[in-house]
Amino acid sequence: MNKIDTAPIAAWLTTQGLKGTDESEILQGFCDRCVAAGLPLSRALALIDTLHPVYEGRAFQWDSREPVDSVFDYEPTVEGNAAENWKRSAFHHLRETNGDEIRRRIGLGEPLDFYMLDTLLAAGHRDYVAMIHRFAQDSHIGEMDCFYSNWTTLEEEGFTEAHLEALRSLVPVLALAIKAGSLNRISHTIARVYLGEDAATRVLQGRISRGRAERISAVLWFSDLQSFTRITESLAPDEIIPFLNEYADAVISAIHEAGGNVLKLIGDGTLAIFKAEDREEACGQALRAERLLRAKLDALNARRAAEGRPTTMVYLGLHIGDVFYGNIGSADRLDFTVIGPAVNEVSRIASLCRFVDRPVLMSSPFVSAAPPPRDRELVSVGRYALRGVKLAQELFTLMPLPDEAATPRLAAPSL
Incomplete structure (x- = not known):
């Protein structure tokens, strides 16, 4: 397969990050543009931890075949079912092994050893790739220390090397754009929680x-x-x-x-x-x-x-x-x-x-x-x-x- 032209998609992501576009809109636009460019994505999930008095982080979803809730907040993953599901996930494995990427060609007989892989296979997905992009230590805000994402395809033989090369090139830019949107949201959350709605609005408008x-x-x-x-x-x-x-x-x-x-x-x-x-x-x-x-x-x-x-x-x-x-x-x-x-x-x-x-x-x-x-x-x-x-x-x-x-x-x- 010919190499995918990632430059226009990367340029679009940069523009959205500079604009502070909502994270779910960025993921939706990114996936649509990838498919149009020849990258056969069928499902995407992106997660980023946040700084919030109740929630641990926020997740963004995209599916090529059916409407899904594009964004949801998730509670702390330190106890109960949430903790068990987290420990079974590919993301937890990557954190524990200090890895950056893991792949399971689930439609070609590779093990269903991570959370949700059996569900993805039953839905017809053939290949699965999970990635972590870590942020520098001094740029952490709360637990927001990395960007998690996973990607699947319905293609019978899974992702090609050209597909994976495009993903590896584009996802870091996606991570940066979503991080920019998340930082904008976190700044509003912090200001609102500690100052109140009206005072927060005034401070964020520059009245300091x-x-x-x-x-x-x-x-x-x-x-x-x-x-x-x-x-x-x-x-x-x-x-x-x-x-x-x-x-x-x-x-x-x-x-x-x-x-x-x-x-x-x-x-x-x-x-x-x-x-x-x-x-x-x-x-x-x-x-x-x-x-x-x-x-x-x-x-x-x-x-x-x-x-x-x-x-x-x-x-x-x-x-x-x-x-x-x-x-x-x-x-x-x-x-x-x-x-x-x-x-x-x-x-x-x-x-x-x-x-x-x-x-x-x-x-x-x-x-x-x-x-x-x-x-x-x-x-x-x-x-x-x-x-x-x-x-x-x-x-x-x-x-x-x-x-x-x-x-x-x-x-x-x-x-």
Whole structure:
């Protein structure tokens, strides 16, 4: 067979890598171009580890005969069936032997000694090649230390030497293009996980200059857990983080589902903002987040109580005001956050929840801007002097529904 012209395919891959094209689109386009150039691929699988709080990596698939899920995330391969399947794979064999390539001509009687080879043979595939392309040690991000791929053909006699030569020439360029796309995705994941959606978007748009901040009007949310210190003092050390994570997940997911942005986690405390341009809409989002949170806490506490594990509730302060939103810090360590008197005030409001025996308190400016609750009344709990704030503020809470009357109220700590 004549040598395959790989130059146009390599040039296309380079362009896609520079553009930061989605990894699954790169693999699809690559395989289609290979087939058109005379390389008889029938199935392809590419994997690259990632840096993500839940998943170990991402896989991309292509099949010449039928539609397949072109991308899926895979969980850690350190236990259970995932670990067993990984140990049986050709990729694990290559890592253990420090190899770069392994081939099995499965349609010509060679052993089916790796995971999925029997399935591939039953589907009509005749030849199988697996490859690893390793990254330099100092370019690792998390576990993303190499690019895995495997390739099959339906050709009766399998891949020819010309086919293999083309693959060996092109797959490193494919690996580089997909690595570029993955790095782009990882940078967004890291920024979003540690900064929040809105702040991450601003930072990735280039707003990282120290002191660069804008004045915005926003609804401020500050919440923390009831009796967190007392509860954690009685927990086994390995139970503290799971306890905190479960309640943090309830708070954060409620905020996000309602359209808010979490800016900071401070121990058991959460600072968030709702910055819809319309003040009433932003207040409405915060109230929706509060309703979502209570529902999530009811379900979480019911489950934990049934398991004989400690439960708690969330104290919440809501306020609205002007803040500066942007970069604060030194030349080499910045924090993208909000600052201003309103931030201090909302944390003081939240801290008063335990003393007035209510799970949520709202400032007068928030109540003035908020839409009337659909299902509860706003009731004044009186005027209070907030620590560090000159003028006393009238604070409000939500009147319980009639069917909440039998629900025990939060116990105020002994003073």
